[in-house]
Amino acid sequence: MSDPTHLTLVEARDALASKTLSAVELTQAHLDAIVKARALNAFITETPEQALRMAKASDARLARGEGGPLEGLPLGIKDLYCTKGVRTTAASRILDGFTPTYESAVSANLWRDGAVMLGKLNLDEFAMGSSNETSAFGPVVSPWRRKQGEGFDSAKIVPGGSSGGSSAAVAARLCLGATATDTGGSIRQPAAFTGTVGIKPTYGRCSRWGIVAFASSLDQAGPIARTVRDAAILLRSMAGHDPKDTTSVDAPVPDYEAAVGASIKGRRIGVPQEYRLNGMAAEIASLWDEGVKWLREAGAEVVDISLPHTRHALPAYYILAPAEASSNLARYDGVRYGLREPGRDVTEMYEKTRAKGFGAEVRRRIMIGTYVLSAGYYDAYYVRAQKIRGLIKRDFDEAFARGVDAVLTPATPSTAFAHGEKGSSDPVEMYLNDVFTVTVNMAGLPGIVAPGAIASDGLPLGLQLIGRPFDETTLFSLAAAIERAAGRIALPAPWWNETK
Numbered sequence: 001m002s003d004p005t006h007l008t009l010v011e012a013r014d015a016l017a018s019k020t021l022s023a024v025e026l027t028q029a030h031l032d033a034i035v036k037a038r039a040l041n042a043f044i045t046e047t048p049e050q051a052l053r054m055a056k057a058s059d060a061r062l063a064r065g066e067g068g069p070l071e072g073l074p075l076g077i078k079d080l081y082c083t084k085g086v087r088t089t090a091a092s093r094i095l096d097g098f099t100p101t102y103e104s105a106v107s108a109n110l111w112r113d114g115a116v117m118l119g120k121l122n123l124d125e126f127a128m129g130s131s132n133e134t135s136a137f138g139p140v141v142s143p144w145r146r147k148q149g150e151g152f153d154s155a156k157i158v159p160g161g162s163s164g165g166s167s168a169a170v171a172a173r174l175c176l177g178a179t180a181t182d183t184g185g186s187i188r189q190p191a192a193f194t195g196t197v198g199i200k201p202t203y204g205r206c207s208r209w210g211i212v213a214f215a216s217s218l219d220q221a222g223p224i225a226r227t228v229r230d231a232a233i234l235l236r237s238m239a240g241h242d243p244k245d246t247t248s249v250d251a252p253v254p255d256y257e258a259a260v261g262a263s264i265k266g267r268r269i270g271v272p273q274e275y276r277l278n279g280m281a282a283e284i285a286s287l288w289d290e291g292v293k294w295l296r297e298a299g300a301e302v303v304d305i306s307l308p309h310t311r312h313a314l315p316a317y318y319i320l321a322p323a324e325a326s327s328n329l330a331r332y333d334g335v336r337y338g339l340r341e342p343g344r345d346v347t348e349m350y351e352k353t354r355a356k357g358f359g360a361e362v363r364r365r366i367m368i369g370t371y372v373l374s375a376g377y378y379d380a381y382y383v384r385a386q387k388i389r390g391l392i393k394r395d396f397d398e399a400f401a402r403g404v405d406a407v408l409t410p411a412t413p414s415t416a417f418a419h420g421e422k423g424s425s426d427p428v429e430m431y432l433n434d435v436f437t438v439t440v441n442m443a444g445l446p447g448i449v450a451p452g453a454i455a456s457d458g459l460p461l462g463l464q465l466i467g468r469p470f471d472e473t474t475l476f477s478l479a480a481a482i483e484r485a486a487g488r489i490a491l492p493a494p495w496w497n498e499t500k
Contacts, residue, residue, distance in 0.1 A: 132164025185437025
């Protein structure tokens with residue numbers, strides 16, 4: 001067989017079922033690829049011994065005619081998910097030495113279904129970032145490169161954030177799929193930047209138990225994969241009711257894979273004019289128009305809609321998310337776990353521990369959050385932002401009430417940029433990367449991004465579909481139609497293998 005790392009998850013599943021490939025062979029191929037790709041810095045912790053143990057157990061189950069839906073399939077786990085006996089860092093120094101004694105609900109579901117863990121993937125610290133440059137373990141490098149004439153320039157490209165390790169690892173063929181999390185676009189934006197598929201499911205579809213919290217009312221787990229079908233298979237295993245998470249919805253999990261390839265004839269797709277921003281790049285606008293054409297040709301009806309409060313979404317998000325972060329991150333005080341810096345008294349210990357343990361972006365968001373929750377500013381900022389959040393949700397509710405099945409938008413305002421190009425002097429420049437994605441989290445809706453084209457700079461562009469609550473099946477059918485029309489994006493050749 002040719003290189004097993006070039007298989008999709010579905011192809012690898014079929015090869016294991018037909019016994020033309022063993023789980024150990026498949027896992028070892030990915031472990032070898034991870035070693036060669038360390039220049040990308042996609043993994044914080046590699047777990048080769050554990051991966052091979054899990055793969056051998058999968059081969060034994062497959063030999064007995066047993067095994068779950070993901071039996072023997074090697075995955076990467078974003079290092080925001082607690083993994084029993086394997087260190088979990090959230091890409092922060094403040095969690096130095098933290099090894100959970102428990103497993104997150106989502107990763108436990110994956111192991112229940114037979115998946116193999118290759119290691120823990122890099123991310124922006126505490127999932128706060130849009131480029132994966134804020135990790136305490138160094139930035140992740142995208143496997144993509146920008147075109148320059150007949151070749152490529154030397155700039156290192158970001159893989160998006162916060163789930164940049166997940167998107168880079170999937171695009172570089174270091175794993176068949178990866179877990180990720182999305183608070184304001186951190187699954188969908190990295191997927192768009194790397195030519196992969198990412199879905200942020202409806203809030204409550206996947207348990208948040210055992211996932212290090214950023215903003216609890218916005219965070220949601222989801223997968224990044226190389227195809228729409230692969231993402232559908234992963235989400236079915238990840239999703240499900242969890243009594244340990246009070247926001248987890250007790251509802252059946254559909255067979256998402258069955259929706260891939262289903263007819264979209266008669267589906268009504270809304271196109272919100274508020275997303276057509278002044279100064280939008282011509283290639284982004286062109287791809288959006290092309291997506292409309294593809295869905296029409298597949299039998300969908302496309303209508304213009306209005307989401308008037310969209311323009312307020314980004315500033316409201318950057319009030320609400322830091323406010324929740326400042327509360328959630330108060331637990332990192334040097335007392336119970338992780339880093340502890342000595343001080344003359346408890347207060348000084350807190351101050352020194354948090355000053356040394358948190359990076360600049362995390363400190364910035366904690367300070368913003370503390371400010372907007374403080375006396376005299378709570379009503380002026382936080383309460384108003386919550387009202388705007390309600391209006392954003394109402395806009396979507398009204399569109400769905402008028403018969404719209406999903407909303408089509410761009411995924412990002414540009415292709416991926418180089419390390420250091422954005423946010424170094426003005427963090428708002430970086431925050432603007434979330435302009436098309438934050439509304440989905442504010443309204444608690446599902447959203448999926450699928451690759452649509454390669455831009456003139458040689459980097460991928462994606463399209464976003466936003467769905468009704470708990471109607472991920474429709475999103476998978478629509479995204480599959482886009483995937484068929486656009487054609488599979490050819491992933492980059494492994495130039496990093498030669499990087500020393």
